[in-house]
Amino acid sequence: MSTERTARKNNSNDLEAGFEILDDFARFDQKNDVFRRAWWDDSIKSKKTELFYSTYREPLKNWRKADGYTQKDYALRNAAWHVSDILTEINKDEDRREGFSDAFTLQTSVADKQIDMGTERQASDEIKKIALSFGAGLVGITNYDNRWEYSKKFSDLSGTSRPAEIPHALNSVIVVAQPMDYEWVRTVPSALSGSATGLGYSHDALVVLSLAQYIRNLGYEATASMNDTSLAIPYAIKAGIGEYGKHGLLITPKYGPRIRLGKVYTNMPLAHDQPIAFGVKEFCEICRRCTKGCPVKAIPDGPPSTAIHNQSNIRGVRKWSVDGEKCFGFWVSQNTDCSICIRVCPYNKDYSRWLHRLGLRLAGTGLRHFMLWLDVKLGYGERQKSSLWWQGAREKILVRFTKLFYRK
Secondary structure (H helix, E strand, C coil): CCHHHHHHHHHHHHHHHCCCEEEEEECCCHHHCHHHHCCCCCCCCCHHHHHHHHCCCCCCCCCCCCCCCCHHHHHHHHHHHHHHHHHHHCCHHHCCCECCCECCCCCCCCCCCCCCCCCHHHHHHHHHHHHHHHCCCEEEEEECCHHHECCCEECCCCCCEECCCCCCCCCEEEEEEEECCHHHHCCCCCCCCHHHHHHHHHHHHHHHHHHHHHHHHCCCCEEEECCCCECHHHHHHHCCCCEECCCCCEEECCCECCEEEEEEEECCCCCCCCCCCCCHHHHHHHCCHHHHHCCCCCCCCCCCECCCCCCCCCEEECECCCCHHHHHHHHHHHCCCCCHHHHHCCCCCCCCCHHHHHHHHHHCCCCHHHHHHHHHHCCCCCCCCHHHHHCCCCCCHHHHHHHHHHCC
16 A cells, blocks of 8 residues: 555544644654653652562562551552463563563464364454453454554663564454452552452453464464554544543553553454443543542643653654653552542443443533532542452442432
8 A cells, every 4th residue: 555545544543543743753662651751851850769660579578657658558459460470571581571671482383274263354353252262351343553662662671662563464453451459549559459450451361462472373463462563542442341531540441540461463364343432532522520529730731732751751642642751760669650630530430330320421412511510529530448348348339329429
């Protein structure tokens, strides 16, 4: 396809996905990701960042007495990360951190005989069925788009940059989303809440590795990927998994922003999904819950813009952008990851409950102002003590509505 035709196709797809790509767009260098900068950039790197990362592998010597930061909380957090950590470090002697700096290495080769999968739609339906069977919460499929691939990868281990490794021949991207535990997220910020992130990535690794190997067993190329290789959110939006939120996260109709993303690149002929819209942009335009809830003011108010807070932002895209330096600084100060913006987001609900599903539908209508008011009045987004989770306390909707009428 010619460069001009590719540009026209991208522009059309961008409009459908809600992207506004400007002339000064530049692909993102993974070295500038704030989590990577903590390994080489002296303005980010410190003894505190070293302690932050080390405690995911080794127990602290002194435990905080604050709720949610006990040895038991950290023990659960690190256990939830354990499967992901093992897979990440399995090839570290080869300067690979798989799933975060490098795509996963699959242990068996592609089958010699290629199975006929029928039409592209039939193949997509089967792949989605298998992904869900492996444990994915959501799955969508889109086309490979070089713009969202890192211009270069960066190794935390050797401190060096290197070329991206996904071949262009893998022209479809299967995006999977893993839900994070709702009750754990309610305890943010805490070491306990970090268990939701860790378990999300551990499940993610299982799904993308299993799915990629299934595709290879059918005779097609497939590469499993998590946070390595590319920006996951643009792919997820194009794959119809959710919409972009003010806090810089993907918001889905099934789990809200409470998800972790993974990808499988493949050359299997697949039908591609379309972006979805269920009112997130309009709701975020009137909502300030994440902006007000962020303790370090890393989430600015106002409409989407081209503002660049620092080198950890991608250039040339009009969107809501977060100040990653402020965000990561708070993570380090808490000595665990933070998801306050997820906890306070009105879309963060347990959608297995019909009342929450009804609220989701109303939030996408002209009643969004009322739904935002109701969300605050019912106390959604308030922090749950970690100690209460250990005691077995769980959210009770009836109690929330009682507070609506009897709150002092």
